Amino acid sequence: MIKNFLVTGGSSGIGYNCIKHIAKDHNNRVLIVSRNKIKGNHAIDKLKQFSKNNNISFLQCDLSSIKEINSLVNTNKIFKIDYLINNAGAIYFTKQYSKENIEKTFALNHMGYFCLTILLLKKNLINKGAQIINISSGAHWGVDLDFNDLQMNTKYNGWVAYKKSKLCNLLFTRKLSKLLVKKKIYVNCLHPGFVKTDFGKNNHFIFKFILGLAMKFAAINLDEGTKTLLYLINKKNNKISGEYFYKEEISASSIFSKNMHNAEKLWEESNRLLNLNLS
Ligand SMILES: NC(=O)c1ccc[n+]([C@@H]2O[C@H](COP(=O)([O-])OP(=O)(O)OC[C@H]3O[C@@H](n4cnc5c(N)ncnc54)[C@H](OP(=O)(O)O)[C@@H]3O)[C@@H](O)[C@H]2O)c1
Numbered sequence: 001m002i003k004n005f006l007v008t009g010g011s012s013g014i015g016y017n018c019i020k021h022i023a024k025d026h027n028n029r030v031l032i033v034s035r036n037k038i039k040g041n042h043a044i045d046k047l048k049q050f051s052k053n054n055n056i057s058f059l060q061c062d063l064s065s066i067k068e069i070n071s072l073v074n075t076n077k078i079f080k081i082d083y084l085i086n087n088a089g090a091i092y093f094t095k096q097y098s099k100e101n102i103e104k105t106f107a108l109n110h111m112g113y114f115c116l117t118i119l120l121l122k123k124n125l126i127n128k129g130a131q132i133i134n135i136s137s138g139a140h141w142g143v144d145l146d147f148n149d150l151q152m153n154t155k156y157n158g159w160v161a162y163k164k165s166k167l168c169n170l171l172f173t174r175k176l177s178k179l180l181v182k183k184k185i186y187v188n189c190l191h192p193g194f195v196k197t198d199f200g201k202n203n204h205f206i207f208k209f210i211l212g213l214a215m216k217f218a219a220i221n222l223d224e225g226t227k228t229l230l231y232l233i234n235k236k237n238n239k240i241s242g243e244y245f246y247k248e249e250i251s252a253s254s255i256f257s258k259n260m261h262n263a264e265k266l267w268e269e270s271n272r273l274l275n276l277n278l279s
Contacts, residue, residue, distance in 0.1 A: 004079045004127075005030045008063055008116065009088030011043040013197030014135065017222040018085065018229050023051035029079065030056045033063065033072065033116075034088055063088045063112035064098040066277040073119040080127045081120065083233060086113035087135040089165070091200055093158035093207045100277045103151035105158070109165035114172055114270045126185055132176065133232050134189040136169035136244065143167055144256045147265050158203075170244055170257035171266045177242030178260075186241040188232055191251070194218060195225030 005022060009015040010032035022028045030047075034040050040058040047056050061072040089109045098107035113134055120126050143163040152161055169189050177187040196219040200211035219225075231248040244253040256262055 001027060003028050003082045005083040005085065006033065006078070006081050006120075007031070007085040007087060008033045008112070010034060010085075011036065011040045011058075013199060014192055014195060014222070014225055014229065015085065015087040016043055016047075017226045018087075018233075019047055019056070020050060021226065021230055022233065023047055023053040023056055026051075026053050026055070028053070028055070031078065032056070032058045033061050034058075035060065035062045062099065063116065064102075064104050064108035066098075066100050066102075066107075066111065066115050066274060068099070069112065069115045070119060070278055073116070073123055073125070078120075078125055080125055082127050082130050084117065084120065084126060084130065084132045085135070085229070086117065086132070086169075088112060089135065089199075090202055091158055091162040093203045095152075095156040095158070095161075102273065103153075103156070103161065105161040105165045106151050106168070109162070110168035110172065110266075111270060111273060113169060115274050117176065118271075118274065121180075128184050129238075130185045131232065131238060132180075132185065132187040133229065134169045134173050134187070135229070136173070136189040136191060137163075137166040138191040138193075138246065139163045140167040140170055140257055141254050145171075145262065145266065147269065150266075150269060158207075167254070167257055168266055170253055171263040172270075173244070174242050174258070174260065175263040175267045181241070186239060188241060188243050188245060190228045190232060190245040192225045192228060193220050193246070195220055195222060197222065197225070 007015045010019050011034040019030050037060045044056045044058045062068045092104050096104040098104050173187050173189040196215045228245050228248050243250045
């Protein structure tokens with residue numbers, strides 16, 4: 001049976017490696033969504049060559065922009081999705097803003113996941129029985145969210161902003177899983193481990209150097225870092241929902257990430273930002 005995958009950030013790193021594996025099954029059709037068109041097209045060429053699967057396509061979108069996500073969903077013919085992998089993410093050591101003037105870590109790593117999923121659901125583009133997998137991180141530990149300052153206007157720190165955005169991924173997973181129970185759409189998130197990828201390379205030389213060095217000596221390889229994602233895609237019990245996985249099993253997460261009141265508050269603010277920027 002044909003299965004349709006939409007993978008954000010599938011042009012490199014964890015997303016790309018995941019597609020390398022799933023595309024081997026020619027019943028799987030894959031749509032990659034990421035920002036850089038040349039890189040995206042190069043990725044699909046390589047993936048097609050490797051897998052001999054021609055059902056791999058690419059759409060360009062800056063997923064930190066609400067308007068671009070809206071146009072992606074509403075101006076393209078997108079198949080009905082069986083697996084939505086929200087994976088595109090980045091760290092910005094220097095504060096930056098999205099096209100809608102939203103702090104970019106929050107805009108891409110959280111609002112990108114939120115807006116794409118909500119707009120796809122509104123257009124009825126996610127199949128009953130589908131799996132939504134949000135790539136979060138163990139970096140979510142040790143921070144909380146200030147709901148009066150989600151975009152860190154008072155004091156910005158790139159690493160803390162990243163940690164908070166990954167905490168948002170957990171809260172989003174919890175709330176969305178509850179909302180989609182009746183629709184039989186299952187939502188989970190995961191920590192891939194510390195993986196050697198292009199992550200962080202968008203930053204200033206010194207940050208890139210330090211992260212690169214840490215990756216060289218401490219990071220796991222791409223196949224190791226893709227294991228939990230592939231486990232969630234292939235797992236037999238596909239009705240588990242609202243959970244956080246690490247090393248191919250349900251894992252502990254921070255107290256803040258389990259609090260439904262926090263999840264509700266983040267949801268309300270995300271919805272407000274979405275509607276504000278689409279009106
Ligand atoms: N690597 C790790 O150790 C690690 C650990 C925990 C969690 N994670 C999470 O894993 C996910 C994937 O990261 P990775 O390590 O595979 O990094 P990566 O190799 O840098 O890949 C990131 C992907 O996201 C896309 N992307 C970045 N900004 C975008 C934007 N504005 N709009 C659309 N697409 C965008 C990139 O495409 P373009 O180049 O075209 O922008 C690329 O395809 C992220 O969510 C990250 O937080 C990674």
